[in-house]
Amino acid sequence: MDVMKKVPVREQDPKVRATNFDEVCLGYNKEEAMEEASRCLNCKNAQCVKACPVSIDIPGFISKVKDGDFEEAGYVIGESSSLPAICGRVCPQESQCEGKCIRGIKGEAVSIGKLERFVADYARENGIKPKKCETSNGRKVAVIGSGPAGLTCAGDLAKMGYDVTIFEALHEPGGVLVYGIPEFRLPKEDVVKKEIENVMSLGVKIETNVVIGKSVTIDELMDNEGFEAVFIGSGAGLPRFMGIPGETASGVYSANEYLTRSNLMKAFRDDYDTPINPGKKVAVVGGGNVAMDAARTALRLGADVHIVYRRSEEELPARVEEVHHAKEEGIVFDLLTNPTEILVDENGWVCGMKCIRMELGEPDESGRRSPVEIPGSEFTIDVDTVIMSLGTSPNPLISSTTEGLETNRRKCIVASEEDGKTSKEGVFAGGDAVTGAATVILAMGAGKAAAKGIDEYLRNK
Amino acid sequence: MYKILKAQNLASNIFLMDVEAKRVASAAQPGQFVIVKIDEKGERIPLTICDYDREKGTVTIVVQTIGASTVRMQKLKAGDSFRDFVGPLGKPSEFINEDPDSLKRKKILFVGGGLGTAPVYPQVKWLHEHGIDADVIVGAKTKDLVILEDEMEKVAGNLYITTDDGSYKRKGMVTEVIKDLVEKGNKYDVCVAIGPMIMMKFVCLLTKELGIPTIVSMNPIMVDGTGMCGACRLIVGDEVKFACVDGPEFDGHLVDFDQAMKRQNLYKTEEGRAMLREQEGDTHHGGCGSC
Numbered sequence: 242m243d244v245m246k247k248v249p250v251r252e253q254d255p256k257v258r259a260t261n262f263d264e265v266c267l268g269y270n271k272e273e274a275m276e277e278a279s280r281c282l283n284c285k286n287a288q289c290v291k292a293c294p295v296s297i298d299i300p301g302f303i304s305k306v307k308d309g310d311f312e313e314a315g316y317v318i319g320e321s322s323s324l325p326a327i328c329g330r331v332c333p334q335e336s337q338c339e340g341k342c343i344r345g346i347k348g349e350a351v352s353i354g355k356l357e358r359f360v361a362d363y364a365r366e367n368g369i370k371p372k373k374c375e376t377s378n379g380r381k382v383a384v385i386g387s388g389p390a391g392l393t394c395a396g397d398l399a400k401m402g403y404d405v406t407i408f409e410a411l412h413e414p415g416g417v418l419v420y421g422i423p424e425f426r427l428p429k430e431d432v433v434k435k436e437i438e439n440v441m442s443l444g445v446k447i448e449t450n451v452v453i454g455k456s457v458t459i460d461e462l463m464d465n466e467g468f469e470a471v472f473i474g475s476g477a478g479l480p481r482f483m484g485i486p487g488e489t490a491s492g493v494y495s496a497n498e499y500l501t502r503s504n505l506m507k508a509f510r511d512d513y514d515t516p517i518n519p520g521k522k523v524a525v526v527g528g529g530n531v532a533m534d535a536a537r538t539a540l541r542l543g544a545d546v547h548i549v550y551r552r553s554e555e556e557l558p559a560r561v562e563e564v565h566h567a568k569e570e571g572i573v574f575d576l577l578t579n580p581t582e583i584l585v586d587e588n589g590w591v592c593g594m595k596c597i598r599m600e601l602g603e604p605d606e607s608g609r610r611s612p613v614e615i616p617g618s619e620f621t622i623d624v625d626t627v628i629m630s631l632g633t634s635p636n637p638l639i640s641s642t643t644e645g646l647e648t649n650r651r652k653c654i655v656a657s658e659e660d661g662k663t664s665k666e667g668v669f670a671g672g673d674a675v676t677g678a679a680t681v682i683l684a685m686g687a688g689k690a691a692a693k694g695i696d697e698y699l700r701n702k
Numbered sequence: 703m704y705k706i707l708k709a710q711n712l713a714s715n716i717f718l719m720d721v722e723a724k725r726v727a728s729a730a731q732p733g734q735f736v737i738v739k740i741d742e743k744g745e746r747i748p749l750t751i752c753d754y755d756r757e758k759g760t761v762t763i764v765v766q767t768i769g770a771s772t773v774r775m776q777k778l779k780a781g782d783s784f785r786d787f788v789g790p791l792g793k794p795s796e797f798i799n800e801d802p803d804s805l806k807r808k809k810i811l812f813v814g815g816g817l818g819t820a821p822v823y824p825q826v827k828w829l830h831e832h833g834i835d836a837d838v839i840v841g842a843k844t845k846d847l848v849i850l851e852d853e854m855e856k857v858a859g860n861l862y863i864t865t866d867d868g869s870y871k872r873k874g875m876v877t878e879v880i881k882d883l884v885e886k887g888n889k890y891d892v893c894v895a896i897g898p899m900i901m902m903k904f905v906c907l908l909t910k911e912l913g914i915p916t917i918v919s920m921n922p923i924m925v926d927g928t929g930m931c932g933a934c935r936l937i938v939g940d941e942v943k944f945a946c947v948d949g950p951e952f953d954g955h956l957v958d959f960d961q962a963m964k965r966q967n968l969y970k971t972e973e974g975r976a977m978l979r980e981q982e983g984d985t986h987h988g989g990c991g992s993c
Contacts, residue, residue: 410928412739412746412786420930450788452928456725478930482942489935489942491965498931506745506925514745514770589964636929638947 245348248277250355255569259540262424262509265566266330269352271309274359278306280344281351288341289353294686295393297321299338299353306356315364318357319371323396323440324389324685326365326432327418329358332682333560365435371396373443378402380699383468385453385639388416389681390474390672392440393688394695399443401696406468408451413505416476417673418681420505421497423534425541429504454642463667469702470667470695473654474688477633477673483526487583488629492518492591496527496535496630503538520544520626524594526580527630528552533563535628536572546572547622551579551599551612577601579612581619583627593621635674643668653677660694661687669695704787707760709780712849715767716817717776718752724759726751726789732825733795733919733951736761737927739786740778745771748924748946750821750896751790752850761787764820764849791927792950795825795894796917802832810836811883811890811914812858813876813905815897816843819850821919822896827857835859837888839879841897845870876901877908890914895954899966903959910955918954920945922965937961 242248251267252258258265269277281303289299298317305314318325334340334354342350363369380403384395387409395405413419418433427433441447453459453475462468480495482488507513519542525535528550540546548567550557553576557564568574577599584593598618601610640648647655647664654663654670661669671687673679708720726736730751737746747769753762767773778784797805810829814822819840829836838858842848843866855861862879863871872879876897884890893916895905902918909916922945925931929947936943937958943949 410788411926412788420926450786451725452788452791455790455928456729456788478926478928480930480932482932482935484942489937489961489965495932498925498933501925501931507743513743589961636947638928 242276244280245344247280247349247352248273250352255566255571258425259570262541264428265425266355268362269355269359271311271363274306274311274356275309277352277356278303281307282343284343288343289338292337292341293321294337294682295321295689297338297357302360303351303353303356306360311360311363312367312369314360315369316372318360321689322685323371323393323443324436325357326361326436327389327427328682328685329354329356329361330427330432331422331680333680335561337682361436365431370442371439374400374402376402377404377444379404381406381466381468382695382699383408383459383462383466383471384474385459385471386410386416386474386476386672386674387414387437387447388418388474388476388672388684390476390674390684390688390691391416391472392437393685394472394474394671394692395445395688396440396443397689397692398695399440399445401692403696403699405444406446406448408453409447409449410452410475411505412449414447414449420501421531421534423500423504423538424509425537426534452638454638459639459643459646459665459668470669470699472661472688472691472695473639473663473668473670473674474672474684475636475639475674476684477635477678479634479636479652480629481631481633482629483580483631485580485582487585487591490583490585490591491589492520492625493583493627493629496525496531496628497633499535499628500531500538503542509538509542518626520624522624523547523626523628524549524575524580524622524624525628525630526550527632528557528559529630529632530559530563532628532630533559533567535630537567537570539626539628540570540572544626547575547624548572549575549578549580549594549596549622551577552609553577553601556609575622577612579614580627584621591625591627594624594627595619595621633673633678635677639674651677656691657694658687659690660697661691662694662698667698669698703783703785705783706778706780709778709782711776712764713847716764716847716849718762718764719778720760720762721784721787722759723761723787723789726761726787727754727759728756730754730761730790731794731798732828733798733821734790734792735821735921735927735950736763736787736789737791737924738763738775738784740771740775741785744774744785745769746786746925746927747771747775748791748921748927750919750921752820752823753827754824761789764817766817788927792946793948795828795951797825798828805832806834808834808891809889810834811880811888811893812836812838813841813880813893813895813897813901814838815841815876815895815901816847817849818895818897818901818919819854822894823850823854823857825894826854830857837883837890838862839864839876839883841865841876841879841901842870843867875904877904880905880908880912884912892917894918899959899963902954902957903963906954906957906959916954917951918957919950920952920957920962921950922962
């Protein structure tokens with residue numbers, strides 16, 4: 242074995258997986274996991290832990306894996322994270338824990354993400370449940386939204402003995418884990434559902450089909466239903482569009498709609514009623530992880546797919562692994578290209594997209610070189626479906642119905658990074674609802690910080 | 703689970719249900735809607751709220767069979783349950799926040815076309831309970847499709863019923879009734895028109911000519927109903943609006959109906975196919991366009 246290199250992880254063949262919705266990455270087996278774990282240097286001053294938004298004791302759990310004590314490894318992770326099977330799959334490890342791994346200086350970083358995934362999968366397959374708090378303090382806390390922020394906050398509060406109820410607007414709990422991230426990256430039945438069941442086994446209740454701000458307001462929850470504190474983890478669900486002509490045509494989707502139809506409503510399965518027009522020639526506009534997810538979903542539904550992105554490959558905001566997987570599967574990248582108009586036929590359907598070539602100019606406020614149009618370079622691409630994946634912003638349903646809750650100009654709720662406190666007493670917030678669209682693990686970190694903040698607040702109340 | 707307490711056919715393809723949904727019943731206002739899902743594999747169907755009883759904790763919905771899920775829904779009986787029932791969604795009708803005195807001085811005309819009679823009912827009832835009697839026109843294709851006549855009679859000022867084929871009461875379109883009423887000297891400050899897109903379009907063309915501000919209720923394709931998917935986007939004036947969170951009620955004189963009707967056709971074939979499969983079961987062979 243070459244200690245400088247990661248133990249390779251088995252994946253489904255690109256040609257085969259391009260036609261199915263099964264998980265792409267197959268994960269480590271016991272032997273592979275123990276071998277990879279032996280590469281960890283068990284640093285005293287572990288940089289990886291500092292780079293983890295929920296501060297998992299990474300060398301601690303890896304040393305248990307090395308010894309073959311997978312159950313104990315699970316408990317070590319469980320002290321810091323309620324959703325390890327999910328994080329092991331969707332965290333951007335390369336820019337967090339693995340990005341700081343000392344092994345990575347001369348060779349490849351330890352595969353921390355794949356090891357976390359292995360430990361979590363082992364626990365699930367062997368029926369190992371997280372440890373529950375024995376004594377309840379009977380104090381009620383409401384958590385709004387059952388995505389990564391809400392589940393983490395609820396799980397941590399339940400471990401401290403609080404009586405927690407999560408309110409979810411959709412008919413299934415999980416938030417973006419269920420409606421956004423596709424099956425082939427994050428299996429719903431085996432991974433997400435089981436991990437949510439683990440959180441519920443800590444005593445957390447989940448009430449689905451409750452739209453806070455519509456079905457009931459935060460004030461009503463606190464005044465009439467006895468909740469002493471509220472955590473808002475309602476995410477960033479509002480899709481953005483470009484504002485170009487033709488955008489309301491049939492065949493133009495937000496990535497949210499396309500993914501929700503396929504992931505949450507299971508349109509890709511024949512036994513569900515949900516309709517979806519997969520399209521034959523699909524253009525996905527945008528270059529983030531959600532754009533990759535939408536493109537790879539369309540590909541699996543049988544379409545010929547192009548990603549249209551206005552900057553160059555270097556600036557693609559998606560994870561390197563996702564871009565790599567998308568290319569392997571046959572997705573074409575039209576870089577330095579920006580749509581200017583969607584062409585519509587006489588029945589109101591998309592029949593093409595006008596684009597213009599771009600070049601990179603001076604860096605903008607994000608530090609990336611800003612794209613500039615090349616005059617006279619317009620051309621038309623032949624598409625019948627356009628998926629807009631330009632990012633999302635927080636839904637104003639809650640902020641507009643909760644008096645005294647401060648938001649900023651981007652409609653994000655203003656909350657302290659340290660403890661999640663908002664401008665309204667007893668109300669905390671975290672995750673995409675505060676930061677705008679970000680990652681699963683950052684939302685979990687915010688949920689964790691808010692759980693601590695809520696505990697402190699209620700102890701002193 | 704949300705229990706169905708009453709299920710009743712109003713016409714061959716229109717049915718009414720009382721559903722137990724405490725949170726929705728206690729928060730519902732005229733103008734709002736719900737999303738219903740029969741079971742795990744059903745679609746999320748947006749439906750207008752026809753009535754609500756805060757004490758009993760029930761919500762009344764009126765449904766027309768248009769797709770696979772609504773055909774399955776009609777087969778449910780009292781005692782059965784829906785897996786999901788979420789709401790109330792959308793903004794309530796604007797008049798409920800208006801100053802009661804100025805509202806009382808207003809003359810309001812409601813126009814309900816076919817199934818659109820159902821969402822008109824709670825608005826007229828709300829006004830009636832606040833001491834305001836509004837005129838109501840109910841239009842339907844034929845006698846059997848006139849719904850909620852007795853209920854509407856109790857809460858409306860004057861009720862005018864018209865059928866396209868003349869099989870019941872007056873013959874003709876709702877627009878002809880509006881014209882007649884105005885010609886006879888009735889003055890209306892506002893018109894609320896809810897029904898098929900094509901009806902709302904023509905009512906708006908007429909009321910614009912007559913100078914009557916008009917509100918319509920849009921029911922486009924939706925998935926989540928909370929502003930998340932953007933499937934329900936409409937062009938209103940020069941802006942793109944989401945019917946689920948910005949509406950469902952809009953200034954009818956600003957809505958681009960032609961664009962909205964094109965979008966409405968988006969899933970017609972798929973839904974139609976799913977419905978045929980549902981109705982014909984194992985005997986389904988051909989005719990749906992996909993086999």
